[in-house]
Amino acid sequence: MKVSFVIPVYKVEQYLERCVKSIANQTYRNIEILLVDDGSPDTCPELCDKYASEDTRINVLHKVNGGLSDARNYGTKEATGDYLIYVDSDDFWIHNDDLAKLVEIAIVNPNVDFIGFNCSYYFTDKDKYSPWALYDNRLSTPQEKNEAVKLLTSTSSMVMSAWMKMMKRQFVVDNELTFIKGQLSEDIPWFLNLLDCCKECMFVNLNVYAYRQGVAGSITNNxxxxxxxxxxxxxxxxxxxxxxxxxxxxxxxxxxxxxxxxxxxxxxxxxxxxxxxxxxxxxxxxxxxxxxxxxxxxxxxxxxxxxxxxxxxxxxxxxxxxxxxxxx
Structure with missing residues (x-):
C-alpha cells in the first residue's frame, strides 16, 4: 500500500526541514512526498530540490503561485498512492510510527473511505504540545456517514482540517473533492463534501499531527x-x-x-x-x-x-x- 503526502510549500524556509523529515522518517517506507512549491519567493524552491536529491521518494512540483487550495489540487492530480494525506509545510508529524499505525488500521478496514486522526497544538516558543479534544470512542470503528456526523457533532469534534485525514486517493479523485481556489477557510466546504460523498469513515484518537501556533503571516494570526x-x-x-x-x-x-x-x-x-x-x-x-x-x-x-x-x-x-x- 502506497501513501502519497501532498505538501504545499510557500514562505516556510524556517519550518520546512522539520516538516519534510517528520514524513520521510516514518517507519512505514512505501510513500511518496510531493512538495508543491507554490512560487515561493524565499529559499524554499532550492530546499525542496535539495531534499529531493537526497531521497528518491520526494518529488518537487514547481508552479506559479496560486494559493493553498490550488497547490493542494495540483499535488493531488500528480499523486499516485493508494492513500492521500495533506500536510501544511509549517507543521509536522509527531511520531515516526504514526503512518504505520494508520496503514494498519486501513488494512483492517478496507471499506472505509477515509480515516480521521488527531492533532496537538504545538507552541514553538515553549516547545510544548496541547492535545486537541478526543473523538467519541465509537468513531474508532467504521461508521456510516450519518452516524459519524451525529457523533462528531454531539462531542463538538466536527474538525474540518484537511491535514487530519488519510483518504483513499481514488475516492478523492472520483468524487472530485477539490479545494476552492482563492477561498479562505477552504477546508470547511471540502470536508462537508468529503462526508457527503463517503459511505463509511473512522476517526481514531491517534495524536499524529503537530499544528504549529504563532506562525507569522498565518491566517489564524491575521x-x-x-x-x-x-x-x-x-x-x-x-x-x-x-x-x-x-x-x-x-x-x-x-x-x-x-x-x-x-x-x-x-x-x-x-x-x-x-x-x-x-x-x-x-x-x-x-x-x-x-x-x-x-x-x-x-x-x-x-x-x-x-x-x-x-x-x-x-x-x-x-x-x-x-x-x-x-x-x-
Whole structure:
C-alpha cells in the first residue's frame, strides 16, 4: 500500500526541514512526498530540490503561485498512492510510527473511505504540545456517514482540517473533492463534501499531527474582513446546499448546528473590523440568528442558553470577549 503526502510549500524556509523529515522518517517506507512549491519567493524552491536529491521518494512540483487550495489540487492530480494525506509545510508529524499505525488500521478496514486522526497544538516558543479534544470512542470503528456526523457533532469534534485525514486517493479523485481556489477557510466546504460523498469513515484518537501556533503571516494570526466575508459566504452557500445533500434529517440538523458554530465565530470576529463595518455586518447577520436553535453541538447549546436570556446583541458581545481572550 502506497501513501502519497501532498505538501504545499510557500514562505516556510524556517519550518520546512522539520516538516519534510517528520514524513520521510516514518517507519512505514512505501510513500511518496510531493512538495508543491507554490512560487515561493524565499529559499524554499532550492530546499525542496535539495531534499529531493537526497531521497528518491520526494518529488518537487514547481508552479506559479496560486494559493493553498490550488497547490493542494495540483499535488493531488500528480499523486499516485493508494492513500492521500495533506500536510501544511509549517507543521509536522509527531511520531515516526504514526503512518504505520494508520496503514494498519486501513488494512483492517478496507471499506472505509477515509480515516480521521488527531492533532496537538504545538507552541514553538515553549516547545510544548496541547492535545486537541478526543473523538467519541465509537468513531474508532467504521461508521456510516450519518452516524459519524451525529457523533462528531454531539462531542463538538466536527474538525474540518484537511491535514487530519488519510483518504483513499481514488475516492478523492472520483468524487472530485477539490479545494476552492482563492477561498479562505477552504477546508470547511471540502470536508462537508468529503462526508457527503463517503459511505463509511473512522476517526481514531491517534495524536499524529503537530499544528504549529504563532506562525507569522498565518491566517489564524491575521483575521480581517476577507476572512470574515469568506466565512459568511461559506455559511450562506452551505445553507443553500443543505437540502440537496445526501444526509438524513438528523445529520442535516447536525450540519446546521455546525453552521451555527461558524456563525458564532463570525459574530465574535466582528470586533476586529472598524466600527461602521462591524455594525453593518451585524445587521446583515441578524437574519441567520435562527441557526442558534440547532443545539446538537454542546457549544451551541451554551450559546443558545445565553441567547435565549440576553438576546443576540449581548450574546455577540460575550462571544467577542471570548475571542479577545483566546487571541491574547
Amino acid at each position: 483575521i480581517g474582513q476577507r476572512n470574515i466575508d469568506s466565512l459568511i459566504n461559506i455559511v450562506e452557500t452551505e445553507l443553500k446546499k443543505i437540502d440537496k445533500r445526501s444526509f438524513d434529517k438528523e445529520a442535516r440538523d447536525c450540519i446546521m448546528s455546525f453552521l451555527a458554530y461558524e456563525y458564532s465565530i463570525i459574530l465574535g470576529y466582528l470586533q476586529l473590523l472598524d466600527n461602521q463595518t462591524a455594525k453593518d455586518k451585524y445587521e446583515y447577520l441578524k437574519q441567520y440568528q435562527y441557526l442558534l436553535k440547532y443545539t446538537q453541538d454542546p457549544k451551541i447549546r451554551k450559546v443558545n442558553y445565553v441567547y435565549s436570556i440576553l438576546g443576540l446583541k449581548l450574546t455577540t458581545r460575550l462571544l467577542q470577549m471570548k475571542v479577545r481572550n483566546v487571541m491574547k
